[in-house]
Amino acid sequence: MSLIELQRDMRAWLTSEDAVAAARFGEAAAPGLRVYQNNYRAQLAACLEESFEHTRDWIGGEAFHRAVVAHVDRLPPSSWTLDAYARDFPATLEILYLADPEVAELGWLEMALGEAFVATDADAVSAGELGDVDWDRATLRITPTLDLGSLTTNAPAIWSALATGEVPPAVEFLPEPGAILVWRHGDVAQFRAIDQYEHQALLSVRAGMSFAKLCDLMVEAFGQEIGIARAGGMLGQWLADGLVVGIAT
Amino acid sequence: MTIAPFSGFGLGLRKPYYAEFLDTPIAVDFVEVISENFMVDGGRPRHILRDVRARYPVALHGVSMSVGSADGVDGAYLARLRALIDEIDPLFVSDHLSWSRIEGFNSHDLLPLPYTEEALDLVCANIARAQDALGREMLIENPSTYIDFASADMTEWQFLDAMCGRTGCGLLLDVNNVFVSATNHGFDPIAYLDGVPHDRVRQIHLAGHSRGAEMLIDTHDRPVPASVWNLYAYVMPKLGPVAAMIERDDDIPPLAELLAELGTARTIARGALREAA
Numbered sequence A: 001m002s003l004i005e006l007q008r009d010m011r012a013w014l015t016s017e018d019a020v021a022a023a024r025f026g027e028a029a030a031p032g033l034r035v036y037q038n039n040y041r042a043q044l045a046a047c048l049e050e051s052f053e054h055t056r057d058w059i060g061g062e063a064f065h066r067a068v069v070a071h072v073d074r075l076p077p078s079s080w081t082l083d084a085y086a087r088d089f090p091a092t093l094e095i096l097y098l099a100d101p102e103v104a105e106l107g108w109l110e111m112a113l114g115e116a117f118v119a120t121d122a123d124a125v126s127a128g129e130l131g132d133v134d135w136d137r138a139t140l141r142i143t144p145t146l147d148l149g150s151l152t153t154n155a156p157a158i159w160s161a162l163a164t165g166e167v168p169p170a171v172e173f174l175p176e177p178g179a180i181l182v183w184r185h186g187d188v189a190q191f192r193a194i195d196q197y198e199h200q201a202l203l204s205v206r207a208g209m210s211f212a213k214l215c216d217l218m219v220e221a222f223g224q225e226i227g228i229a230r231a232g233g234m235l236g237q238w239l240a241d242g243l244v245v246g247i248a249t
Numbered sequence B: 001m002t003i004a005p006f007s008g009f010g011l012g013l014r015k016p017y018y019a020e021f022l023d024t025p026i027a028v029d030f031v032e033v034i035s036e037n038f039m040v041d042g043g044r045p046r047h048i049l050r051d052v053r054a055r056y057p058v059a060l061h062g063v064s065m066s067v068g069s070a071d072g073v074d075g076a077y078l079a080r081l082r083a084l085i086d087e088i089d090p091l092f093v094s095d096h097l098s099w100s101r102i103e104g105f106n107s108h109d110l111l112p113l114p115y116t117e118e119a120l121d122l123v124c125a126n127i128a129r130a131q132d133a134l135g136r137e138m139l140i141e142n143p144s145t146y147i148d149f150a151s152a153d154m155t156e157w158q159f160l161d162a163m164c165g166r167t168g169c170g171l172l173l174d175v176n177n178v179f180v181s182a183t184n185h186g187f188d189p190i191a192y193l194d195g196v197p198h199d200r201v202r203q204i205h206l207a208g209h210s211r212g213a214e215m216l217i218d219t220h221d222r223p224v225p226a227s228v229w230n231l232y233a234y235v236m237p238k239l240g241p242v243a244a245m246i247e248r249d250d251d252i253p254p255l256a257e258l259l260a261e262l263g264t265a266r267t268i269a270r271g272a273l274r275e276a277a
Helices: A003-016 A018-024 A026-051 A053-059 A061-074 A080-086 A088-095 A101-117 A153-165 A196-206 A211-222 A224-241 B015-023 B042-054 B077-089 B118-133 B156-167 B175-185 B188-196 B226-238 B255-276
Strands: A139-142 A147-153 A171-183 A188-194 A242-247 B008-012 B030-034 B060-062 B093-096 B100-101 B105-111 B139-141 B168-173 B203-207 B243-246
Touching: A003 A018, A003 A026, A003 B100, A003 B105, A003 B118, A018 A026, A026 A053, A026 A061, A026 A080, A026 A101, A026 B105, A053 A061, A053 A101, A053 A153, A061 A088, A080 A101, A080 A171, A088 A101, A101 A147, A101 A171, A101 A188, A139 A196, A139 A224, A147 A153, A147 A196, A153 A188, A171 A242, A188 A196, A188 B093, A196 A211, A196 A224, A211 A224, A211 B105, A211 B139, B015 B042, B015 B077, B030 B042, B030 B243, B042 B060, B060 B077, B077 B118, B118 B156, B139 B156, B139 B203, B156 B168, B156 B188, B175 B203, B175 B226, B188 B226, B203 B226, B226 B255, B243 B255
Parallel strands: B008 B030, B008 B243, B030 B060, B060 B093, B093 B139, B139 B168, B168 B203, B203 B243
Antiparallel strands: A139 A242, A147 A171, A171 A188, B100 B105
């Protein structure tokens, strides 16, 4: 057997317990193959346990274990870093918990907080840097740590309660679908629930839309006074959050 | 080989010890970190590593290079590691004689190689490419293994000797792994320690293992046992200046316990020096 054939057989054994592939290693290899199979699954399970502590608290240890087994069977790891294995677990939770969307939303929040923690460094714009900005020409550079997810439930409140050891609230559905943003300010990963207007505004600004254009769109949607006030309010909040890391004019 | 010898005693720096290492001077000559934990884009891990590096020499120890992959080493991985090397200026850069990745699948385990001529050619080509990309020679660690391939053309220590000769790499000799593999596969650990190229050993790992249902498992979750200390005492007089350290990855004890184990390593090394003299 060539080396690449041997490695394909090992992959087949690890990912699907392929008995035919295992047999090609010979009978004497059976105990060792069982060790590698156990190590493989234990390693992936430990990664998910560590990454989704509060999701596990919410659904319970046994249900979480079933979700881990389903995920490991559904999606073998591919990245050079084990940390990346957490990225697709919320999608598995979405499949398993179709009727309970807060579970996948909790999972997404935990995953995004972990990713933000090690995302690219960028210093937030300080108040002192705002004096000379020409807001008619300004475009904002948003922190590379930002991630945006959709939100239909009070998952952030549930997560916060679980994180502080409090009794979590019952699941509630939002009056209308919203979004959640996750980012890092300094060394601290943070999150905030937002409405669809702010979600769209952040997506547009991150893609390069000027602040003046954003103001125009808000005026179109809400009228002159409220539109300008809302755009200004969002800008103030983004600056306070540390989401803005550069302003080009 | 151009890797300069370093004589000293160190610890694997794990998360529970970060604060102590940053707050107070710790009696170690170097620390070793898992490279992949710091091959991230930014954030606190990189800040911590920079702070630690300002206080101690740092060895970068990888688990995902996969020098035994039949489809080669990953260029993007090497580029990330090179960036970390350029930032940290590490004492050593090491990884394992194993494979973990094939055709887009990454097992995140140190999987075994058959010690064949084909595998030797491939491992040497992969190490050469890695060393070229990293701009420096590496240390390669002997793994704990749970399968002994009947198709092997040579022993593990013969494989390591040939690999070092052909690539210029050095060895990270894990004494616990020698004991675990020797027990699992029924070879003589003394023959192994006599057979490795002593002049290529730049670093030593000391760790504990546990007894699984059918074989010994390299768990790094308990103190270094007498069996491993005995092999360490045997091999030390044969080696030149070397960096020795305790590896602990699970059931991590208070730092003082690991420093006490490191004291044992120092005592044994002093005895070995007297013996060698």
